[in-house]
Amino acid sequence: MEVQCNIDEPADRCIRTPTCRFRGWIAITPHSGGQELKFLHFKIGQLNVPHVLTSRPDVEGAFPNHASSGFQIRFDLTYYMQYVVNDHLAIYAMLPQFEPFRLDFTIDKGVVGLCLAAAAGA
Numbered sequence: 001m002e003v004q005c006n007i008d009e010p011a012d013r014c015i016r017t018p019t020c021r022f023r024g025w026i027a028i029t030p031h032s033g034g035q036e037l038k039f040l041h042f043k044i045g046q047l048n049v050p051h052v053l054t055s056r057p058d059v060e061g062a063f064p065n066h067a068s069s070g071f072q073i074r075f076d077l078t079y080y081m082q083y084v085v086n087d088h089l090a091i092y093a094m095l096p097q098f099e100p101f102r103l104d105f106t107i108d109k110g111v112v113g114l115c116l117a118a119a120a121g122a
Contacts (some may be wrong), residue, residue, distance in 0.1 A: 002029045004063070005093050005101045013049045015077060015089065016108045018115050022073040025059045026093055026101075027066035036095050037069045043100075045083040049075055077107070078115040087112065 007024040028036060045075055057071035073091070083089060084107060093101040105107040 001098060003093070003095065003101050005103065007103060011065050013103070013105045014016050014108055015105050015111055017110075018077045018118060020073070022070070023054075023070070024073075024103075025056045025068060026068045026095075027059060027063045028069035028098070029066050031033055036097065037067055039096050040069065040071070042071075042073060043094055044075075044080045044089065047080065047083075047092075048059050049073055049091060050078075077111065078118045079113050081112070081119065084112060095116065095121060 001105060003026065005024065005026045009021070009023040010016070016116055026040065037053065040051075040053065042051050051071050052072045052077070054070035056068060056074060059068045060068065077084075078082070080089065087107045087109075089105045091103045091105065093103065095101075
């Protein structure tokens with residue numbers, strides 16, 4: 001079984017504000033009706049990350065023998081600061097029967113400071 005995952009926005013995988021929004025897609029083989037995708041979830045460390053599955057006809061057309069779905073992820077980086085290491089953050093796409101798929105993001109200079117200030121109530 002194979003997993004392919006892509007981030008469309010931000011294409012450079014750089015977090016530039018404390019409020020994060022990502023858009024992407026995931027495709028898995030063999031195609032089994034896509035039932036596994038109902039169980040897709042994302043984690044940062046041990047914490048679940050909210051997401052919404054979306055229709056992606058472009059991905060379905062590009063990968064006709066795969067089960068596929070788009071997704072949107074939105075979260076406030078302030079809540080996940082304990083998982084930021086050297087201005088980097090890893091988000092894992094999780095599916096039953098598959099190894100976690102790691103998505104790496106770089107955090108722009110200054111964003112960590114904004115998050116820490118928000119957490120301190122400044």
